[in-house]
Amino acid sequence: MPELPEVQALALDLSQRLADRAIVRIDLAAFSALKTYDPPLSAVEGTFVESVGRHGKFLDITTGGLHLILHLARAGWIRWRDEVPQLPPRPGGKSPLAARIVLDDDSGLDITEAGTKKSLALYIVRDPADVEGIARLGPDPLSEEFTRERLAEILTQAGRAQIKGVLRHQGTIAGIGNAYSDEILHAARMSPFKPASSLTDDDLATLYAAIRDTLSGAVSRSEGLAMSELKGEKKSNLAVHGRTGKPCPVCGDVVREVSFADSSLQYCATCQTGGKALADRRMSKLLK
Structure with a gap:
């Protein structure tokens, strides 16, 4: 399971890869991964990524004033693709792919989850605190408040x-x-x-x-x-x-x-x- 150090490194890597890039669309391959419906996934289409941060084990991609939140759970991961397939993934298959973020130059991110127990979660929210798991987090152990x-x-x-x-x-x-x-x-x-x-x-x-x-x-x-x-x-x-x-x-x-x-x-x-x-x-x- 990705924990604080790995999620921090993912946020740093993604902040460099996604800086000032536009999200063309998000293809959902596993419907169970999406935990919110308002705003819809389409709300981030055509928006520019502003920053990538972390809340505990949650990744926070801020884009177009909204927050694309990812929790990779026990068996989730993110894979960079220099070029994504032209056809969207087929939902409901046996592939570990849960979602794909397609960027403005046809590169993108594959969000995957291995195994049969599916716990990976994707949220589109206006405020990170709208995600219950983030709202109830304790102090970050590397923050100044953790004395x-x-x-x-x-x-x-x-x-x-x-x-x-x-x-x-x-x-x-x-x-x-x-x-x-x-x-x-x-x-x-x-x-x-x-x-x-x-x-x-x-x-x-x-x-x-x-x-x-x-x-x-x-x-x-x-x-x-x-x-x-x-x-x-x-x-x-x-x-x-x-x-x-x-x-x-x-x-x-x-x-x-x-x-x-x-x-x-x-x-x-x-x-x-x-x-x-x-x-x-x-x-x-x-x-x-």
Whole structure:
């Protein structure tokens, strides 16, 4: 899933590619992807792109005074095409194509989503806050408003909730997903199951630094990369996420996993839990 660093890099790449370009049309290949009807897709036809920004994991293409908002969800991505096919895509096919943005020189963007679970979302709105997911976002962890004191308030309000879930909740902190929450907690040497309200002042300082350093480091590495290079850059720099069974790059212990119904987390027991393996509930059920 694209998270804050990748969406930030996509916004930068797109801002350079789309600057002062006109959108000729948007071809919708998956009707379920479009979440709004007023203004219609046709409202952006013939408009010039003014800027490209980010709200958490949401991309915001401002064009003709309107906002084309994209949320790529778990399996979505954007691919640049120097030349798009002349015929619009056929809706309802098996292709991963969800929508295509055609520009004034016949180049464009293919918005795709792999897999069968379709969660990608496209909105045309007058104000980004008209998108419910944006309206309820928590503070951006790389913004000036995200201070150590603000993090302390968030953790206090979360009570006994596990810190992994607090980091991932978009209404609490915007832009952090499954992968970077694993990476942040590994950098902080902290168990993903640690209760949010149990952090000491030293823990708080460590976690705050890990959030800022992990995300800003990923943003710096991604800056200037083309959208086709971002997935590989992210994967090659992960310490624990997606690396089950491989050695921890810090201590050499094996990276372990806890599985859930539709996701999993990875961690290093030596670095994060005092050598104790966390209970994998799904595996425990299989063994019974």
